[in-house]
Amino acid sequence: MFAITTTGRIISFAWKNFTRNAWIGLATLLVLILSILSVNILLGVNAVSDAAMKALEDKIDISVYFKPETPVLVLDTARSYMASLPQSQEVDMRLPEAVLEDFKTRHKDDEKVLAALAELDQNPFGATMTVKAHNTGDYPFLVEALQNPQFAFAIETKTYDDNSVAISRVQHIAESVRLFGIILIAIFALFSILIVYNSIRIAVYTQREELGIMRLVGASNLFVKAPLVLSGAVQALLAMFLSAGAVVLMVAFLDPKLKIFFDGSDPGLQSYFMDNFVLLAGVQAGAILCLVIFSSWAATGRYLKK
């Protein structure tokens, strides 16, 4: 009976705290939402830049152009040798006939080119091989591997050299973006913690008189603290729900727009939030709840020392 009365009263005091100090409550709620949003926006930016880097890395490969009359046996040796290397992810060999077909379809509207081609009595193209590495760092090794005397003599040109500077630059940018993103998120999380802690302290400070009277008339510490902690926890949950809604809306709005920049491939925004939903929601809800409960507990404690 006592427990029910007390629990009921704690809830009703918590509700009164919230409504009486509506402006402060709303301000705290807003701070919570902005903190959660800023961290999530940074997470989203990080996810997209990650996807952008992956897309760029994906575009990197080595193209090897063989001389037109290279025997099929040599081509086969080259293909199977390169494919056998653990650093290579994918080796694609297009024989001269296929290259010619490709060329024809690509220029099917260009009469002059087709006419010029028809005048030749043999296929001017050699075979083309593209090699993709698992990691961008492996390309120098793969280029080295192409020196293999079993087929090196048949290679006319290869295009990796032109890209090598771009590749290392992309690699460099990708790494800095990731590092910078993590640092930025950490800083924002830290600021959010400080801001939330202080806005709760202000909310408690405005009620110090009431807290003092509660103590003077013999309220137990728990009874003084519980309503504040409870209203803080409810605010935290409310903030979580509202920010989650805002994040979902923003992602749904932005993902299709970003897709255009990504040439139609996945910009990684929606998929990042979908794949990590449980983890993100769990960690953030846990962190914000702990933060709010700790803040209100500690802030109230200052007025209950004696």
Added chain:
Amino acid sequence: MIVLKNISKVYPPDVHGLRDVSLHIKPGEFVSIVGTSGAGKTTLAKLLIAEERPTKGTIVIGGWDITKIKRREIPYLRRQIGVIFQDFKLLQKKTVWENIAFALEVAGEPRRRIREVVPHVLKIVGLDQKAHRFPRQLSGGEQQRVVIARALVHRPKVLLADEPTGNLDTMNTNEIIDVLKKINAFGSTIVLVTHNREVVNGLKQRVITLSDGRVISDQAQGKYILP
């Protein structure tokens, strides 16, 4: 009822609030504690409700040694000693009724009991007609009577009043003293801290005089002896 044995209180680093004070207050007494400003009266009051702890000595209230009281036991002590301070400490946003009910609510009393006790204590202080006013709609004396009513809700054996009339004029002061006399007549022990000469002399009760943290006089039917 209240026993102080060799109580000293030193505020860090070296301000002496009380020096070696020993007292014995019996149940049902009406004791006035007088002294100039800084004599240690408020320090004594704070020690009795465990808002401060003694540096030396022991304090026993109703057989309970509160010298080393635990923090979570303090609320139970506060329910046995009603306290009244000079600054009223009413919640301005609550009505008279709500202010008094608040003290019972925070102690977990059931609603039924709150509906019994609040009118009862309001009647004792003569404010049963003004239960639904807000503090700002009352005179200073009336506000102080609300504080007294609130201090009575747990039927305290001791009522401790630290300069309850400090901000009041003569008429309001007399109102308050009359209420305290009435409560004393019901059997509660009253400890009244004051430096109002007329009040002390009019009571013709025990007077304990403090000076510089020491008891310099303790008379059964005392007078205000300070200049």
